[in-house]
Amino acid sequence: MKLHIVPARTGLAWVRSGITTFWRQPLAFAGLFFMFMASMSVAMMLPFLGIALALVLLPALTLGMMAATREAVDGRFPMPLVLFTAFREGKARTVAMLQLGAIYAAGFFGIMGFSAVFDGGEFARIYLFGGALTPEVMKAPGFQAAMWAATLGYLPLSMMFWHAPALVHWERVAPVKSLFFSLVACVRNFKAFMLYTLGWLAVFIGAGVTVMFVSGLFGSPGIATAALVPAALMMAAMFFTSMWFTVRDCFITPGEPG
Structure with a gap:
């Protein structure tokens, strides 16, 4: 395993490859992503834990979606x-x-928990358990501070776990070490990941605008209502499909499988 530094433009190539x-x-x-979401939903329905x-x-x-992409690429x-x-690869892994x-x-x-310091846990409660997200709640200074605190806190967490599942599974890296790597x-590869993020943001916005345009063209708001959720799920599936390429280009040595 060796870390590769990729050009900034590679971030857009990751987006294209995923699509x-x-x-x-x-x-x-689409079926695998539905199973992904269903598995998460079933787990969340269990009481207490x-x-x-x-x-x-x-x-x-997430590793499963990467493995699926690897299968398709091959x-x-x-x-x-x-x-x-x-x-499915043994007890150790x-x-x-x-x-x-x-x-x-x-x-x-x-x-x-850190976000709860700012608003007494209102943001965490709504995020984890659902609830009425009214304009009054969203405009509350404490709620906004908690939201930004959670967002800024999640950024390094997501960076630590972005490649970690692949490193643990395919490279046999210890869990804690995988977070560091x-x-x-x-x-x-900050520039590449920045373009990757901006690229996906453009894709999601473009898909939403397209759906709204078609809805307006036919004069039927119901089209947008019916199409936005499936379109968003399809975009999310493409996003997860693209994750394998970020791992491959950052860590897989030329000549290795995948």
């Missing part, structure tokens, strides 16, 4: 079981992935 790979096998990736369990499973399921059809790749998930859950709850990779 084009998705459209090679659209039904497969549901949210924590969903957070623990998130790195493993010319194979990603079967449904590929989503659970993290749990399963335990390591669950440890990684536990660290992620702890970090996430830590961020929510992932953070360094994101920092050293």
Whole structure:
């Protein structure tokens, strides 16, 4: 394993690769992303520990989407079981992935706890358990401060876990070390990841504008209502499809599989 520093323009190439790979096998990736969301939803429905369990499973399921992309890139059809790749490669890697998930859950709850300092936990309660998000609540100074605190806290957490599942599973890196390597990779390739983020932001905005335009063209607001959610889910599936390419270009040595 060796960290590669990529040009800034690679960030846009990651976006393109995610989109084009998705459209090679659209039904497969859409189905896998539906399974991804369903697995998270079922875990969250469990009493008491549901949210924590969903957070623990998130790195493993993210790895499954990366594995599916790797299968498609290699010319194979990603079967449904590929989503659970993290749990199919032996006890050692399963335990390591669950440890990684536990660290992620702890970090996430830590961020929510920190945000509660600013508004008494209102933002965390609504974010985790749902509730009425009224204009009055959103305009409250404490709520806005908590929202920004959580956003700024989540940025380094996401950077630490961006590559970590792949490093733990494919490179046999210890969970804690994988967090350090992932953070360094994101920092050293900051320009590429910035363009990657801006590229996906443009894709999501463009899709929303397109749906609204078509809805206005036909004079039917119901079209936008019916199409926005499926379009957003499809964009999200493409986004997860693109994650493998960020790992491949930052860590996979030329000549290695994938």
